[in-house]
Amino acid sequence: MSAAEPPPRTVSVIAPCRNERDHIVDFCRALTAQHLPDGVTLEVLIADGRSDDGTRELLVDWCGRDARFQVVDNPGRIVSTGLNRCLARARGDVIVRMDIHTRYASDYIAQCLAALQRSGADNVGGPWVAQPATPEGWPAAIAAAFQSRWVAGGARSRDRGYEGEVDTVYLGCWPRASFDRHGGFDERLVRNQDDEHNLRIRRAGGRIWQSGRIRSVYQSRSTPGQLARQWRQYGYWKPFVMRKHGQAASWRHLAPGLFVGLEGVLLLASALSDLALAGFIGLGLLYALAVLATAVLVAREAGWALLPRLPVVIGLYHLAYGAGSLQGWADVLRGREPDPAFGRLTR
Template identity: 60%
Template sequence: MAGGAGTPQLVSVIAPCRNERAHIEAFCASAARQQLPPGWQMEVLIADGASDDGTRELLQRQCEQDARFRWLDNPGRIVSSGLNRCIAAAQGAVIARLDIHSEYAPDYLAQCIAVLQQTGADNVGGPWRAQGHTPMQRAVAAAFQSPWVAGGARSRDLGYEGEVDTVYLGCWPRATFAHFGCFDEQLVRNQDDEHNLRLRRAGGRVWQSPLIRSTYYPRARLGQVFRQYQQYGYWKPFVIARHGQAAALRHLVPAAFVLALMAGAGLALAWSPGPLAALLLAYSLLLALAIAGMRGVGPGVATRAVAVIAAYHLGYGWGSLRGWWDWWRHRAPQSRWGALTR
């Protein structure tokens, strides 16, 4: 990542967005506060997917006020095409993805650069830490961090440092994209998982460091969470099938649970409600364990978290079944599974 003598290093921040009027100014302020290492400069590239809620006008104003910011058109309107548009226009030796719905520690980019230099990894990032403002959003964040929802994913482990299979957002040496390619624009969701999988299968390394700190603000309504996880579940089979990758157990359990519920309901109608009742009892115990493991959560948030966890599991499970069904029938991924969930 070394540059020529007297030439400041440049880190390119990339961020796709669409219809983010309520959040884009706070994001730009968070990005503008980044404190870079000596000799480094920053550019911020924001790919707008044809926003029609006033986001674009706010972006234009930000770019006029701060020459470090540029906005680009993203006619594809999805995350993967927006990321690729930014990567093509980026000039930095390091490229770091940021999300519009997260806030970043002032040294976020500095820590990304340091970890890249220390580890020689092809992609680095921090843990996926969620918080909320409203009671429902706090319940979504609490469920998000629960191991009963994350399934043991290292990206939700706030203290873990080391190699991981995928990482929140990501920061790459520019050469990573030359060696391993950019994001798959056929994927509306899970494009980051697929890119990290492709990177690791080709011998690359993904590294997580708790020193890279950010805070993610999740969806604030239960219906949005359900639709979001339906989409995650739907797109996962296409990633698995494309690479012939054996799915991790945490990717299969929600679909197995939904299948079991459907089978139990069928048995209840045709024979006995016993199997369905036993399954629901076992799931109620799991929910109780998940809630008991949440620290610093009041009764109101805990009650909401029960519904949120169920929305995670049922949404992801049903979405996975629909994704496998379309894949088995050799159907292309359906565009309706990529609609905005905020």
Template identity: 40%
Template sequence: MELPFLSVVVPCWNEARFIAGFLDSVLAGTYPPDRMEILVADGMSDDGTRAVLRRYAARDARVQLLDNPGRSKPAGLNRAVRRARGEVILRLDVHADYPPDYLERCVRGLLDHPEADNVGGIRISRARDDTVLGRAIAASTTSVFGAGNSRYRTGADRPQWVDTVFGGCYRRDVFDRIGLFDEKLTRAQDREFNQRLRAAGGSILLLPDITCTYYARSDLREFCSWTYEAGYWPFKASRLVGRWIGSWRNLVPMGFVLTVAAGAALSPVSRTARRVTGTVLGGYAAAACTFAARLARRHRDPALAAALPAVFLATHVIYGAASVRAVLEPGGGTR
């Protein structure tokens, strides 16, 4: 059976470090060259990314550079989707490497499961920089303690119906049925789109035999900024679109931060508050150390046992504080 024409859509901005490797991994794949196109919507990069894209586009007709002057990720995605000629649209991220059969597996997964509107696989996290902190950040995103029940991060041993996947391989008619990505959302546009798809009766399937390697942020400042945005946007986006688009896993860090903050405020005047706060923090420390030890054994990296508890704590505190701000911000905020 001939594979359908595939449009790969990619938002991009200042990715000189990764764009060549990304394009090499996609272009070297097993998907028939005459049955695909790669539409890269670039936010007017000024770090050399555009020169790389022009070079690839000049030598391979599959690669097309689209201008995205506003730099907005959903706007870039929408430009690419509007230009796309494919019967199937696959959304990819530059910060990842894809095995040769990745595109083909995604499309065949969609064809083999006609009840699915979107399929995706497991995202294996690797550190961008091989430091203890970098490895700990990458490992934390694969743990239930660090990532909740996000199966595309923590893994699965069988196909599962889920609320979202990394990237996503969509039937073209999905965009005709429910529209494009919401351009009000600087972040969380994939989450909102998938929630809208499910609300319209669509379904999202995680296939564990589809895998890619994602390069997690290794720099402390970038990690903290990314975590803050990750905690802020599910709540901000929900206020902007007028409905809840998150999951219970988004609520847990906020509950932890509020519980500890309330306990700390009441502890000077309440023995019960001191006991409850101590119990919560003690239980948290025990859980963090347990999951850290498990990940250190799995990765055969003893240093993770010491670094991961701090990374877990930073993740949950920053994420939870950002969520609180998004909820309390007057008028939904303008961030």
């Protein structure tokens, strides 16, 4: 979609969901409050993954009262199959992916369209901004650590003010022609299907664009256990993306697994070698110091009351992702199909 092209007439919002009874009505209500450019109409396709908590009934009721909304059946129950089911039904010139647990500025869609027009990119989106369920305790520490580029290995996706090209982007907004050129989402992937799709676009010469004017907030996990399960899943699915394309999207996707793997090797070797034991302890101490320094940097911005919890949270982000990566590589190298256990909901 170049600057010379006219604005779209129809925008299709696609959103996968499963067992979102407590959030689905708020999500639909928020979409009706979007301020769209003149002449642009909206259609909303929500792929329900066979919810069994009352979500489906709430959706059917809402769609019966607002013809812009449609329920799309998603028997595959995962994000990628739901997105593709929505794409098959979408009529829009532009496709906007949205998430049920994210809150959006009232001009979110309008800013997505403006960024497409401005950049001519194949996919645009805003920064990934975390908001805790409560402003203190574990939820606040998890959100604060998530927002730190130090924790994320320098990922620009956490930078609220950045405008420019990126490796991948939160959610996404595409000209319909982008899917015609690059295809839909890989249904073999339960997680990381967005990263894989963006990698596919870039390998074909396309561009991914981030704009701080596209504003939304994502509700991060609330407990250490939820966080560990979430990032272990992210780590597990990354090797399957790498196997498909023969490369990582970024070095930061490799670092946690390499660290956890090296520490594991040193620990096993320490039974036979004092040098290996010294290496295990030394590397562990260096990492602990780095975590403590990062915790101080995060607490200085987010509040010192979070400091006691931040080292635990930062460690979980890295170590859970690294452990998941090693499990993913083990299955990839043995030629196994992905373990269904790594597709379960983590909230």
